[in-house]
Amino acid sequence: MASKSSLLKVILLGDGGVGKSSLMNRYVTNKFDTHLIHTIGVEFLNKDLEVDGHLVTMQIWDTAGQERFRSLRTPFYRGSDCCLLTFSVDDNQSFLNLANWKKEFIYYADVKEPENFPFVVLGNKLDVTERQVSKEDAQQWCRENGNHPYFETSAKDATNVAAAFEEAVRRVLATEDRADHLIPTDTVNLHRKPRSSTTCC
Amino acid sequence: MAAPAATKIILEQEGIFIHSNATRSEDHESLISGLLRVMQKDGEIMVEYKPLEDAVDPSSMLCAGKDTSSVVEWTQCPGDRPHRPVEPQQSYETEWDMINTVSFKKRPYANGEGVSNHVHERTKWAFFFNLGELKSIKVKTEGWSYLVFCLKDDIPLPAFHFHQGGSDAFLDCLRRYVLLSESPGDESTLMVCSHSKALSQSFENLLDDTTFGLVQKFKKDPYTTTLGGFSKVTNYIFDAFRGQDMEHQQRPAEEVADLLNEVIPGLEINQQEEPGFEVITRIDLGRRPDVERREPVSAEDWAKHVDSEGRVQSVPHLKKIIFKGGLCHALRKEAWKFLLGYFPWDSTRDERKNLQKRKTDEYFRMKLQWKSVSEEQEKRNSRLRDYRSLIEKDVNRTDRTNTFYEGPDNPGLILLHDILMTYCMYDFDLGYVQGMSDLLSPILYVMENEVDAFWCFVSFMDQMHQNFEEQMQGMKTQLIQLSTLLRLLDLVFWNYLESQDSGYLYFCFRWLLIRFKRELTFHDVLRLWEVMWTGLPCQNFHLLVCCAILDSEKQKIMEEHYGFNEILKHINELSMKLDIEEILHKAEAICMQIKSCKDLPNSVSEILGFNAETELPRLEVSELEMFEPPQPSRPAHRQECVAGLISNDSIFNSGKLPKPNAGCCLPQREQCAAPRPSKPKPVRRNGTTFRGASHRPEPKRGDV
Ligand SMILES: Nc1nc2c(ncn2[C@@H]2O[C@H](COP(=O)(O)OP(=O)(O)OP(=O)(O)O)[C@@H](O)[C@H]2O)c(=O)[nH]1
Ligand SMILES: [Mg+2]
Numbered sequence: 001m002a003s004k005s006s007l008l009k010v011i012l013l014g015d016g017g018v019g020k021s022s023l024m025n026r027y028v029t030n031k032f033d034t035h036l037i038h039t040i041g042v043e044f045l046n047k048d049l050e051v052d053g054h055l056v057t058m059q060i061w062d063t064a065g066q067e068r069f070r071s072l073r074t075p076f077y078r079g080s081d082c083c084l085l086t087f088s089v090d091d092n093q094s095f096l097n098l099a100n101w102k103k104e105f106i107y108y109a110d111v112k113e114p115e116n117f118p119f120v121v122l123g124n125k126l127d128v129t130e131r132q133v134s135k136e137d138a139q140q141w142c143r144e145n146g147n148h149p150y151f152e153t154s155a156k157d158a159t160n161v162a163a164a165f166e167e168a169v170r171r172v173l174a175t176e177d178r179a180d181h182l183i184p185t186d187t188v189n190l191h192r193k194p195r196s197s198t199t200c201c
Numbered sequence: 202m203a204a205p206a207a208t209k210i211i212l213e214q215e216g217i218f219i220h221s222n223a224t225r226s227e228d229h230e231s232l233i234s235g236l237l238r239v240m241q242k243d244g245e246i247m248v249e250y251k252p253l254e255d256a257v258d259p260s261s262m263l264c265a266g267k268d269t270s271s272v273v274e275w276t277q278c279p280g281d282r283p284h285r286p287v288e289p290q291q292s293y294e295t296e297w298d299m300i301n302t303v304s305f306k307k308r309p310y311a312n313g314e315g316v317s318n319h320v321h322e323r324t325k326w327a328f329f330f331n332l333g334e335l336k337s338i339k340v341k342t343e344g345w346s347y348l349v350f351c352l353k354d355d356i357p358l359p360a361f362h363f364h365q366g367g368s369d370a371f372l373d374c375l376r377r378y379v380l381l382s383e384s385p386g387d388e389s390t391l392m393v394c395s396h397s398k399a400l401s402q403s404f405e406n407l408l409d410d411t412t413f414g415l416v417q418k419f420k421k422d423p424y425t426t427t428l429g430g431f432s433k434v435t436n437y438i439f440d441a442f443r444g445q446d447m448e449h450q451q452r453p454a455e456e457v458a459d460l461l462n463e464v465i466p467g468l469e470i471n472q473q474e475e476p477g478f479e480v481i482t483r484i485d486l487g488r489r490p491d492v493e494r495r496e497p498v499s500a501e502d503w504a505k506h507v508d509s510e511g512r513v514q515s516v517p518h519l520k521k522i523i524f525k526g527g528l529c530h531a532l533r534k535e536a537w538k539f540l541l542g543y544f545p546w547d548s549t550r551d552e553r554k555n556l557q558k559r560k561t562d563e564y565f566r567m568k569l570q571w572k573s574v575s576e577e578q579e580k581r582n583s584r585l586r587d588y589r590s591l592i593e594k595d596v597n598r599t600d601r602t603n604t605f606y607e608g609p610d611n612p613g614l615i616l617l618h619d620i621l622m623t624y625c626m627y628d629f630d631l632g633y634v635q636g637m638s639d640l641l642s643p644i645l646y647v648m649e650n651e652v653d654a655f656w657c658f659v660s661f662m663d664q665m666h667q668n669f670e671e672q673m674q675g676m677k678t679q680l681i682q683l684s685t686l687l688r689l690l691d692l693v694f695w696n697y698l699e700s701q702d703s704g705y706l707y708f709c710f711r712w713l714l715i716r717f718k719r720e721l722t723f724h725d726v727l728r729l730w731e732v733m734w735t736g737l738p739c740q741n742f743h744l745l746v747c748c749a750i751l752d753s754e755k756q757k758i759m760e761e762h763y764g765f766n767e768i769l770k771h772i773n774e775l776s777m778k779l780d781i782e783e784i785l786h787k788a789e790a791i792c793m794q795i796k797s798c799k800d801l802p803n804s805v806s807e808i809l810g811f812n813a814e815t816e817l818p819r820l821e822v823s824e825l826e827m828f829e830p831p832q833p834s835r836p837a838h839r840q841e842c843v844a845g846l847i848s849n850d851s852i853f854n855s856g857k858l859p860k861p862n863a864g865c866c867l868p869q870r871e872q873c874a875a876p877r878p879s880k881p882k883p884v885r886r887n888g889t890t891f892r893g894a895s896h897r898p899e900p901k902r903g904d905v
Contacts, residue, residue: 016591016594016635017594017595017598034601035597035598035601035602036598037598037599037600037601037639037719038594038595038598038635040635040636040639040710040711040714040715040719041708041710041711041714041773042769043773044766044769044770059766064635066591066634066635068634068635068669068671068673069635071673072673072707072710075707093590
């Protein structure tokens with residue numbers, strides 16, 4: 001029971017083509033496919049990891065970035081423990097859209113205290129030479145929009161990918177300072193005293 | 202995350218509320234939200250309730266009315282969210298609220314564990330009991346349903362409010378283990394009897410009731426005389442009878458018949474291993490016939506259908522053999538143009554040459570339009586810019602392992618790009634939406650010609666247009682239709698999906714959006730599409746393809762007790778593992794099975810186009826016999842006997858009652874926006890009173 005790991009739901013959001021699926025695949029399967037097809041619908045993969053002594057199963061949800069598919073992806077926002085806002089450093093528009101993604105997430109995930117919700121910002125495609133978004137601009141945005149941690153990643157070269165996902169876990173654990181997040185549900189009394197706990201009033 | 206080995210969770214529903222105030226208060230603070238579970242533990246069935254959260258978020262009171270059908274919710278205007286705490290922002294208003302409307306409070310933890318952080322503060326509301334201890338259940342409605350359990354020692358428990366629906370699913374689940382029968386004195390109370398005894402008793406009562414017209418008919422028919430020897434009945438039939446309405450036993454025969462009519466388009470009676478038992482194992486459409494597929498149509502077959510001037514002859518027959526076997530690859534380039542409607546079947550070779558000339562001009566005129574937009578111009582045209590950027594991104598990611606598109610700077614990629622850009626000029630309102638490159642790629646691969654591929658793509662898009670429109674109306678409609686079909690074909694499976702919040706079949710989204718393009722290997726996609734383009738053997742055949750795939754997966758899904766997430770994952774992972782011939786086989790068989798049913802719910806006939814028979818060439822005509830041995834007559838006859846019993850009887854067609862259109866399929870959704878209707882109102886319908894009729898479909902036609 002002590003070794004039971006807890007399940008964290010992490011969701012990747014960002015414009016189409018910024019590399020969400022590539023980041024997920026790089027992290028979970030350690031592969032990169034240049035011609036990975038664009039996502040339709042929603043998908044998720046699980047990954048077990050240990051962060052600061054906590055065993056965690058991360059359930060990474062990947063969605064389709066195009067505007068048109070919003071109604072399909074938004075229902076899956078609920079229950080997320082962390083949101084990874086993703087843009088591509090070679091695509092300024094995807095950077096400008098971060099604010100919209102954040103707004104959409106907060107709205108549909110029904111986040112109670114947006115100020116305290118863990119977001120992590122990823123600037124992907126670090127390997128490309130023609131950047132459109134500077135590191136400084138990205139960092140500034142993160143500072144001004146809730147002090148989100150910022151990672152520059154490359155799904156292609158595997159740069160910083162694991163670090164970013166692990167940071168997501170850390171943020172969740174830190175937010176949920178109630179340690180009970182890691183304590184498995186206690187259903188013990190149920191099995192111990194059959195039939196007597198029908199009290200209710 | 203698995204529960205201890207001896208405990209199996211059979212059903213778990215979140216968003217079940219206790220109103221902790223004795224007085225009926227509007228005050229949400231007095232609500233306790235919790236998790237209701239049915240579990241199997243050491244062979245016993247337990248019902249457990251666990252409060253989940255400290256505070257109840259009023260937004261969870263969305264009252265999705267899922268009791269009857271979450272799917273119906275889609276028809277709801279998305280603005281119908283009475284308790285939404287935040288004013289929806291302009292841009293979010295028009296969303297298609299596909300899943301939010303059903304109870305989606307569930308955190309995605311397997312078996313729901315890890316969610317009850319605050320149980321300790323609410324433990325006084327937690328309880329469980331052994332199902333054997335349950336004496337009765339009061340079923341009430343108050344805009345939503347609530348249930349009051351009474352145990353054998355007369356301990357009443359607090360009422361459980363299903364604000365987000367699900368009470369039917371819950372009761373259905375209990376019915377697997379106990380029989381719930383209406384209390385003679387009080388229709389709103391269900392009495393609990395232990396299963397085996399009660400079940401057979403009750404069915405015998407049904408048979409002995411001389412006013413029960415349907416059963417009389419059964420008895421008179423020699424085929425069904427064995428029914429009298431029933432001593433055991435599986436619960437399926439009761440699920441269906443009772444899931445629909447608890448009150449049938451008290452009703453006049455016509456009504457019962459009407460109900461059954463909706464619920465049971467055909468009964469299958471199977472001889473089980475145990476001698477002496479004739480057991481109704483399921484309510485279905487009769488035996489699924491065997492169908493045969495044939496070899497792909499060869500160039501020779503095709504040539505036989507073309508006259509000296511190039512007109513295609515006996516088109517219905519040709520379509521039929523294409524439906525039955527597809528086309529050999531060499532023929533596709535020619536045949537697809539006809540199948541897609543780019544070439545008229547009765548055109549001559551010369552006419553087609555002229556047509557192609559015209560279409561070539563037209564194509565290049567449109568192509569020139571976007572080609573001649575200067576960079577400066579494009580800066581001021583954000584839509585064109587967006588389309589272009591999406592297309593560029595997607596072309597790079599479409600079928601790149603196919604030799605036709607592989608490698609850098611492959612000419613295939615440039616063609617994909619140019620055709621999609623030109624399509625934006627052809628239909629600027631729609632422009633480019635992701636998924637469209639998936640639809641174009643096989644067509645271009647087959648045509649190997651920019652202009653022909655474009656016009657064939659245009660034809661295909663005419664069929665698929667609605668899928669991609671702003672509101673995705675086509676997707677909504679198809680998912681609702683699919684759900685209707687699935688309920689007819691397999692109520693048990695559909696109920697299972699519903700119990701996992703998956704009744705709205707969101708996991709079929711990708712299948713439907715791009716017609717299985719991502720699910721099958723490239724060559725199987727070609728096969729499936731040409732088969733579908735024949736328009737045979739019924740309208741919306743692709744929905745039966747979905748049913749066929751689900752039919753093959755349902756056992757695994759139910760046996761492994763997959764939840765919401767696992768179902769999604771399982772279906773996503775079927776990609777590239779499906780066998781096209783097997784699927785087409787099954788889908789056709791399902792079509793024949795449904796078609797041979799004499800009394801389909803109208804909604805089903807409409808979806809499959811059985812009402813507009815003349816529009817489609819029938820498959821049964823003699824032409825096909827040369828490829829298809831006649832169906833074995835016995836099972837067909839048997840289906841007719843059973844179906845005929847229900848449909849062709851004067852009681853059923855007496856015109857006294859309109860037949861509910863939705864049949865068993867799409868009950869009207871519960872009123873969920875209305876805060877609190879004072880009492881469950883009796884609904885009068887043609888002189889008969891229905892109580893608690895909120896889960897009954899109104900007899901309304903054509904509203905699917
Ligand atoms: N150079 C480079 N290319 C990348 C990187 N990550 C992704 N890509 C490429 O960018 C394109 C888009 O990547 P995806 O992972 O499909 O993007 P996405 O965000 O999932 O896109 P949607 O599914 O459409 O929302 C692909 O061609 C990838 O190969 C990266 O780190 N470096
Ligand atoms: Mg993707």
